[in-house]
Structures are given as C-alpha cells and as structure tokens.
Amino acid sequence: VMDLEAFASGTLRKILVQDGATVMSGTLIGVIGGADEDITSALADTITAAPSAGGGTRTSAPPGAGPAPASPASPAGTRVLASPRAKALAADQGIDLSTITGTGPGGRIVEEDVMKAQASPTQILPAGTDQPLSQMRKAIARATTQSKAPVPHFYLTSEIDMEQAERFRDQFKQNRTTHPSVTDLLIKAAAIALTRHPDINVSFTGNAIRRYARIDIGIAVGIDDGLITPVLRNCDAKSLEDISSESRTLIERARNKRLQPQEYTDATFSISNLGMFDVENFIAVLIPPQAASIAVGAIRDVPVVKDGTVKAGRRMKVTLSCDHRALDGVQGAGFLKEFKRILEHPSELSI
Numbered sequence: 001v002m003d004l005e006a007f008a009s010g011t012l013r014k015i016l017v018q019d020g021a022t023v024m025s026g027t028l029i030g031v032i033g034g035a036d037e038d039i040t041s042a043l044a045d046t047i048t049a050a051p052s053a054g055g056g057t058r059t060s061a062p063p064g065a066g067p068a069p070a071s072p073a074s075p076a077g078t079r080v081l082a083s084p085r086a087k088a089l090a091a092d093q094g095i096d097l098s099t100i101t102g103t104g105p106g107g108r109i110v111e112e113d114v115m116k117a118q119a120s121p122t123q124i125l126p127a128g129t130d131q132p133l134s135q136m137r138k139a140i141a142r143a144t145t146q147s148k149a150p151v152p153h154f155y156l157t158s159e160i161d162m163e164q165a166e167r168f169r170d171q172f173k174q175n176r177t178t179h180p181s182v183t184d185l186l187i188k189a190a191a192i193a194l195t196r197h198p199d200i201n202v203s204f205t206g207n208a209i210r211r212y213a214r215i216d217i218g219i220a221v222g223i224d225d226g227l228i229t230p231v232l233r234n235c236d237a238k239s240l241e242d243i244s245s246e247s248r249t250l251i252e253r254a255r256n257k258r259l260q261p262q263e264y265t266d267a268t269f270s271i272s273n274l275g276m277f278d279v280e281n282f283i284a285v286l287i288p289p290q291a292a293s294i295a296v297g298a299i300r301d302v303p304v305v306k307d308g309t310v311k312a313g314r315r316m317k318v319t320l321s322c323d324h325r326a327l328d329g330v331q332g333a334g335f336l337k338e339f340k341r342i343l344e345h346p347s348e349l350s351i
Contacts, residue, residue: 013039028105082109089114136226147286152324155283156332160340162299162314168346172240180244183219183273186296187243188349189342191215191235194269197335201268203289204326210289218267218287219247221254229287230254231267240349275299281317291326292335295319 014031017023031039080097082090086109090097093114100117102109133141165185173179194201194215202211215236218229230250232243253259270293272284277298284295297317304313318339322332342348 010034010037013037080109081107083111085111086114089118093118134225136223136228140226143287144285147288151286151288153286154322154324154329154332155319156322156329156336157281157317157319158336158340160316160318161304161344162316165343165346165349166299166314168349172350176241178241178244180240181247182275182299183271183296184240184244184247185343185346185349186271186273186294187217187219187232187235187247188238188240189339189346190217190269190271190294191238191243192342192348193335193338195236196338197331199331200292200327200335202291202326203268204291204323205289209291209326212268214268216266216268218264218270218290218293219251220270220272220284221251223255223257228254228259228264229267229270230259230264239351269293271296275316281319283319284321286321286323291323292332293321294339295321 010032011034012030013033015029016031017027017029023029033039081102081104082097083104087097089095089111090100095114095117097109097114100109100113103113104110165182169180169182169185198211201215202209204210214234216231216233217235218231220227220229230247230253232238232246232250235243238246250259250263253263267287268290270284270287270290272293273296274282275296275298279297280300281297282295284293286293295318299314299316302313302315303310304315305311306313318336320332320336322329
C-alpha cells in the first residue's frame, strides 16, 4: 500500500477501481474535479477493470477506444505531471522530468517513461582509447588474479618506532663504502625474523604446507610498464653490507630491464616499500606461491606519548599480508612483533 499524490485540486468525484484490485501501471483509478464540473468526458476515456479468469482483474478499453496519444515534453518552467515513482526514479538518476514525454493518462509521466529515458541517453561520451597490454602488464594481471581471487588474504598492521634504526643506519655508513638504504634494513630484519618464525616462510600446495629451507626475499621495484620483484637469495646467511650491495645491483638491473628469469622468480617472502612516495600505509597482494609479504609506508614525524609527555617521534607503518590457508593470525602477529622489535633495537642488523 502506498500514498498516491493528486496532481490537481478538487473533489474526488469518481472511484474507478475497487479496493484491492490489481491494474496495469498508468490505469486511471479515479476522477477529481470541481463540485459542479461535468466529468462525462473524463469518464468516456476511462479504462475500466473487469475480472480475469485468474481471479485478478484485467484492464480493457471500451469498444472503439484507442491508446491515448503521448504528450510532448513539457516546456521549461511549466508544471510536470508525473507519478510518485517516476519522480523518485528521476531524482535518483538525475534525470530532468521536463525533458521526458509522458505516456500515462493525460500525458502524465510514469515510471516506464523515466526508465526509457535512462536507457537512451541524449549525449554519448567519448569511449576513450585502449592501450594494449605489455607482456609485463599481462604477467602482473595474471599473477594478481591467481592470487587475489582464490587466496583468502588477511592483513596485520603495526607501527614501528624508527628513531633507533635511522640512527643505526647513519652510524653504519661511517667508514664504509656501502651505505644501506631503509629497504636494506627491512630485508635484514625480515630475514632474522623469518629465521625465528619459519612458519611464515612457507607456501600452501593444496594438500600440504611447504616450509622452505632457504630465505629468498623479493623486493618490489616499479618500472615504466609495471612491477618486477628481483630476489635476494639466502638472505639469512648474508650480512647487511652484502644485502645492500646485492640489492643495489639487482634494482639497477631491474630498472634497466636486464634481469634474467632466475633473478626475479621463486621468492619465499616479499617486501614492497612505497615510503619514498610518502605513502603512509597500504596492503600488498600476495605473489603466488608465497604465504606472506610485507608492505611498508613512509617514516613520518608524528606526536607520540613517552613517559606521559607528548614528544616528536619517527614512526613507520607496515602491513603484513598472509595466506589464511597456510597461516593464522597468531603466527602472523608473532612474526610482525619480532620484525618490529628488531628494527626498534637494531644492533642485531650488524650481525
């Protein structure tokens, strides 16, 4: 049951459809007019309801009556006659009722008129241009679809105090020819944490969980037409200097598109760092068959509370993506806690 708005003032002179009857949209159900107004002409065009074999009602026109001609669209500034449902649909779709030709009784705009106008836009926008996919873009689309669609991801985010790590990095660069980047510190910290949490360095094989004996960490590198992930092998056995030197070489080769397939495949864990783009936080899609990867945001100056006092701090947000088929939240949280602890107490990074 719904209220029906009357579009004319006057008295309800005639009810043409009985209570509870079913009629087609646009059927005249009553006549409104002045107390002394002759409504004979209105009744002559009335569509009457008759019982149907199915127990409902069927509408039929009087003999010789044809369909009412559609009224032209209303001139600007005049009142538009429209059913409540037509008004609601037009408002929802942002359609101007004055541009629609009504097909209901007396030229009233009904819901079907608005739907037709919606399906036939008056202005066709340019379709744009299609840029063919590069082979790398195709590979990225294929890999991410294979990961995101069938793999149940879950995510854990932590904020890390990076003051000590930055101080350690500055001191480490003194009297050394190799200057580690923040990403190098992250790789070393992840390698140590994975050694202590080997249940993260795994993959789901369908009927088993494969635990890797090696720790091979991929570094996401953006290039002109996509993304590539060069891999540092056996990171648990490498010093920070070794990691820094090797990662710099691999990243340069990646940007020059000189990597060989064996240099960007079969990582057991991945790191994606967008901190240099001032991204505060993001999540990464897992690269099959890895069960975990970490996304790293920018190191930012933020107010922090220390000993009851608000001070300036250096904080970095990281988010661990996990394959729920191989890992649970407790395992991911344990790794993330250790990763955070190592960066906040970075003396182990020099081992």
